Amino acid sequence: MGVASRFGFDDAIREGRELGKSLGEEAEIRDMVVTAIYRRAEAIVGKVASQTRKTSPDWDKRIDDVLTSRLVGYPLMLALLGFVLWLTIIGANYPSNILAALFSVIEDQLTGLFSLWGAPAWLHGLVVLGTYRGLAWVVSVMLPPMAIFFPLFTLLEDLGYLPRIAFNLDNLFKRSGAHGKQALTMAMGFGCNAAGVMAARIIESPREQMIAILTNNFIPCNGRFPLLIAMSTMFLGVGILGYGNVLASLAVAGMILFGIAMTFLVSYLLSKTMLKGISASFTLELPPYRKPQVVQVLVRSVFDRTLFVLWRAVKVAAPAGALVWVLANWHIGDMSIIGHMAGYLDPFARLIGMDGFILLAFILGLPANEIVIPILLMSYLGTGALLELDSLSTMKALLVSRGWTWLTTLNVMVFSLLHFPCGTTLLTIHHETGGWKWTVVAALLTTITAVAVCFLITQGARIWQLVP
Amino acid sequence: MKPIYRPSGALITKADFVPTHITADYVIGLAGNPNTGKSTVFNTLTGLNQHTGNWPGKTVSQARGFYRHQGKNVILVDLPGTYSLLANSIEEEVARDFICFAKPHATVVVVDATCLERNLNLVLQVLEITPRTLVCLNLVDEAERKGLHIDVGGLSDELGIPVVPTAARSGRGMTLLKDSINNIASGEHATQPRPVRYLGSLENAIGRLETYLEQVYTNGLSKRWVALRLLEGDSTIIQAIHNHSLAVTQQEG
Numbered sequence: 001m002g003v004a005s006r007f008g009f010d011d012a013i014r015e016g017r018e019l020g021k022s023l024g025e026e027a028e029i030r031d032m033v034v035t036a037i038y039r040r041a042e043a044i045v046g047k048v049a050s051q052t053r054k055t056s057p058d059w060d061k062r063i064d065d066v067l068t069s070r071l072v073g074y075p076l077m078l079a080l081l082g083f084v085l086w087l088t089i090i091g092a093n094y095p096s097n098i099l100a101a102l103f104s105v106i107e108d109q110l111t112g113l114f115s116l117w118g119a120p121a122w123l124h125g126l127v128v129l130g131t132y133r134g135l136a137w138v139v140s141v142m143l144p145p146m147a148i149f150f151p152l153f154t155l156l157e158d159l160g161y162l163p164r165i166a167f168n169l170d171n172l173f174k175r176s177g178a179h180g181k182q183a184l185t186m187a188m189g190f191g192c193n194a195a196g197v198m199a200a201r202i203i204e205s206p207r208e209q210m211i212a213i214l215t216n217n218f219i220p221c222n223g224r225f226p227l228l229i230a231m232s233t234m235f236l237g238v239g240i241l242g243y244g245n246v247l248a249s250l251a252v253a254g255m256i257l258f259g260i261a262m263t264f265l266v267s268y269l270l271s272k273t274m275l276k277g278i279s280a281s282f283t284l285e286l287p288p289y290r291k292p293q294v295v296q297v298l299v300r301s302v303f304d305r306t307l308f309v310l311w312r313a314v315k316v317a318a319p320a321g322a323l324v325w326v327l328a329n330w331h332i333g334d335m336s337i338i339g340h341m342a343g344y345l346d347p348f349a350r351l352i353g354m355d356g357f358i359l360l361a362f363i364l365g366l367p368a369n370e371i372v373i374p375i376l377l378m379s380y381l382g383t384g385a386l387l388e389l390d391s392l393s394t395m396k397a398l399l400v401s402r403g404w405t406w407l408t409t410l411n412v413m414v415f416s417l418l419h420f421p422c423g424t425t426l427l428t429i430h431h432e433t434g435g436w437k438w439t440v441v442a443a444l445l446t447t448i449t450a451v452a453v454c455f456l457i458t459q460g461a462r463i464w465q466l467v468p
Numbered sequence: 469m470k471p472i473y474r475p476s477g478a479l480i481t482k483a484d485f486v487p488t489h490i491t492a493d494y495v496i497g498l499a500g501n502p503n504t505g506k507s508t509v510f511n512t513l514t515g516l517n518q519h520t521g522n523w524p525g526k527t528v529s530q531a532r533g534f535y536r537h538q539g540k541n542v543i544l545v546d547l548p549g550t551y552s553l554l555a556n557s558i559e560e561e562v563a564r565d566f567i568c569f570a571k572p573h574a575t576v577v578v579v580d581a582t583c584l585e586r587n588l589n590l591v592l593q594v595l596e597i598t599p600r601t602l603v604c605l606n607l608v609d610e611a612e613r614k615g616l617h618i619d620v621g622g623l624s625d626e627l628g629i630p631v632v633p634t635a636a637r638s639g640r641g642m643t644l645l646k647d648s649i650n651n652i653a654s655g656e657h658a659t660q661p662r663p664v665r666y667l668g669s670l671e672n673a674i675g676r677l678e679t680y681l682e683q684v685y686t687n688g689l690s691k692r693w694v695a696l697r698l699l700e701g702d703s704t705i706i707q708a709i710h711n712h713s714l715a716v717t718q719q720e721g
């Protein structure tokens with residue numbers, strides 16, 4: 001079949017336009033077409049569908065009236081968030097300890113094997129004290145919270161609650177000049193920011209999509225959750241008459257709320273400066289509540305999320321552990337390489353209430369946020385190996401001996417929440433926006449925000465003499 | 469800012485959706501409104517034989533899956549969930565382009581039995597493009613619970629295409645659905661859709677334009693449908709047909 005020339009097409013278009021004009025405006029014709037289709041659908045339904053018995057009250061609607069009301073909507077969202085985090089923190093403690101103990105037993109066996117073979121100390125250091133301990137830390141600290149948080153989150157998703165969250169937040173996003181669907185991409189960010197960035201595809205208009213992409217990083221992903229949870233549990237979760245876990249959950253919830261607040265603020269600023277425009281309205285359909293398929297949810301969240309993310313962390317943590325071990329044990333003069341690097345960063349880091357080692361850990365943690373803490377601990381120890389983390393209190397003791405105060409902890413949490421996206425997320429941003437320009441914007445925007453906020457917190461605390 | 473998707477009309481053919489290691493007998497499109505359990509239908513039919521990626525040239529996720537039924541290899545392409553095919557959004561455009569240009573052996577429209585009316589709009593629009601269509605009337609269990617009765621035979625007569633009642637979550641009706649898909653894809657069951665009738669003046673114009681389009685290459689698309697789009701002032705579809713035919717000739721030449 002020969003392809004007709006443009007002649008045929010053009011003629012057809014012109015002919016259509018002529019005929020159309022005799023009928024009315026284009027919008028009118030479109031209206032006629034749509035109306036006819038609707039009428040037909042209506043007529044068919046009238047013939048074939050019937051209500052056989054009086055329906056019970058429409059529960060979906062009744063529940064929605066409460067869940068998305070002004071009075072109950074927000075408090076309930078916050079309460080659910082707090083509850084999920086509380087369950088995660090409490091539930092993760094025990095398996096974490098068991099896993100850590102298990103890994104430490106394995107490590108003793110490994111050390112035994114190495115000395116049996118007469119392996120040189122550097123090999124044992126590199127493999128066991130560097131690579132293995134980095135891995136063990138990532139698995140024992142990350143796996144339990146993820147195995148609890150993800151299924152809970154997926155259950156809420158399956159139940160149909162997430163669209164309600166989007167519905168509740170729509171107004172706030174619109175006022176920030178962003179798109180209501182950003183609530184959904186934000187929710188995806190809790191799992192993984194790269195996934196959240198990719199999810200921004202559901203936002204049709206390029207301007208709002210870009211805002212969603214650039215601000216997604218302000219939501220702590222599961223790679224940063226362990227840091228937030230460990231830090232708050234360490235400094236708040238112990239003692240205080242058993243309320244520790246509640247306090248720690250509140251602290252993490254507070255951090256998340258702060259991240260969400262920053263999302264709104266930065267979205268607003270972006271829509272007033274780089275990405276000017278009026279936000280598009282959209283119809284969000286609230287799907288009916290459905291009984292979650294519990295088994296499927298468990299399987300899906302374990303395989304699709306938990307193991308996937310853990311595997312990614314492990315892949316990065318192993319070589320990073322080895323690299324940090326080398327940096328911490330290779331001496332130039334009387335200081336390790338890592339010591340030199342940290343010393344170089346130190347003056348700047350002090351300004352934002354941290355120290356050179358912390359900042360260096362964040363920088364070296366670029367490939368994956370999960371390994372920031374292991375790197376930090378490894379570089380803190382003069383011997384250059386991770387200490388055995390049988391409990392969070394040992395870790396706290398180490399940090400306090402390094403001069404950590406509540407201010408340092410707060411700054412580390414805030415910086416972790418706001419700082420540059422991890423390598424995978426940056427690559428995803430590059431892919432989704434089709435260029436380096438917006439990738440660089442994303443990295444700078446977040447990092448500048450993080451530095452500014454930490455600077456304000458630190459200087460404020462010093463001016464009001466809240467720290468010794 | 470540059471849009472991050474390409475305009476309509478890229479070359480897509482059925483073959484693009486067939487993995488290299490499979491010889492496919494049929495390529496089937498799976499359309500439907502959002503929240504109709506379309507993904508559940510897709511998952512139930514294809515199980516773990518799935519592949520996800522992007523639509524060619526678009527940042528819209530695409531999933532396709534594979535299953536065997538009655539000795540036939542069937543590739544199922546999950547189209548984006550849409551309320552219409554008017555190409556108001558990238559999703560709608562992707563779904564429309566697939567049905568128009570990849571010309572699947574059959575298109576299954578998944579319909580939520582509990583809100584039939586809204587869902588039928590999409591069915592009627594698909595029917596205007598291709599008669600090789602069948603309805604998967606899903607969530608019939610939920611409809612029953614709500615005391616809603618649907619005369620499946622009557623619906624099938626009204627539309628002129630097969631309607632298969634299913635409850636994909638429990639697997640109900642899935643074998644019948646696969647039977648029905650094969651029947652339509654093989655051409656054994658030739659459907660006789662009853663098109664939507666428009667106002668007299670509009671019908672006149674459609675008729676005149678249809679005759680006119682006889683002389684124009686429309687890639688085998690229903691002339692009635694193309695005529696309607698032209699009358700609406702939507703010349704993008706003609707553009708898409710043009711681009712598509714150019715791409716086909718380039719590939720063949």
